[in-house]
Amino acid sequence: MGKIICAGLGPGDPDLMSLRAARAVQGAAYIAYFRKAGRPGQARRIVQGLLAPGCVEYAMEYPVTTELPADSPEYIAALHEFYEDWAARLEVLAQDRDIVVLCEGDPFFYGSFMHLHVRLQGKVEIEVIPGITGMSGCWTATGTPITWGNDILTILPGTLPQAELARRMGESDAFVVMKTGRNLPKIRAALAQAGRLEQAVLVAHGTSAQQRIARVAEMKEEDCPYFAIVLAHGGRNRA
Structure with a gap:
């Protein structure tokens, strides 16, 4: 059995990452991170140069960001489906491997990982590494x-x-x-x-x-x- 490790990366400067988060990132064989389609993603930029050779990456691309009002039914439905899909995919992947999910700032402070956490609790082992907030x-x-x-x-x-x-x-x-x-x-x-x-x-x-x-x-x-x-x-x- 593997587990999901969410690493809080801090506010942006890689030097402000905790030692625990840095060890998780550097030792990861599999990582996942959120990003807007067509963009590298802030979390991925923070860990540039820290990943081990051969690390497998899963880019979780939002289906919508600012194209629709955040309180519209269409926006809410699109994000709900997106989080449901990725929670299911990570649950399967974590059956036989550890996956490090990257999160800017602190994962439990306005972090997108919260939407995965609530869906994965009780299904897989989860470890959350706090980070300095933005x-x-x-x-x-x-x-x-x-x-x-x-x-x-x-x-x-x-x-x-x-x-x-x-x-x-x-x-x-x-x-x-x-x-x-x-x-x-x-x-x-x-x-x-x-x-x-x-x-x-x-x-x-x-x-x-x-x-x-x-x-x-x-x-x-x-x-x-x-x-x-x-x-x-x-x-x-x-x-």
């Missing part, structure tokens, strides 16, 4: 602590309605907005509504060679990639 890498890149003292930190998905984003931004000492990308105009409007636009920063491709940091107020929508996080630091009431 948001942690991004706020460290800004050179400023994200929270101070009794600050409350809120994590927000950028897919929320503008009014809900603005409400929670206004209530929080510090916050992180995930899933930015095409949601940037809505996020910027919510920041302005909450009175937090001037202090908000955007970190794209945090910790990687392509890292960029800019004030959200100055960021153009077309310059905002998928791997981008909006931050507002706490500490407004610190001593």
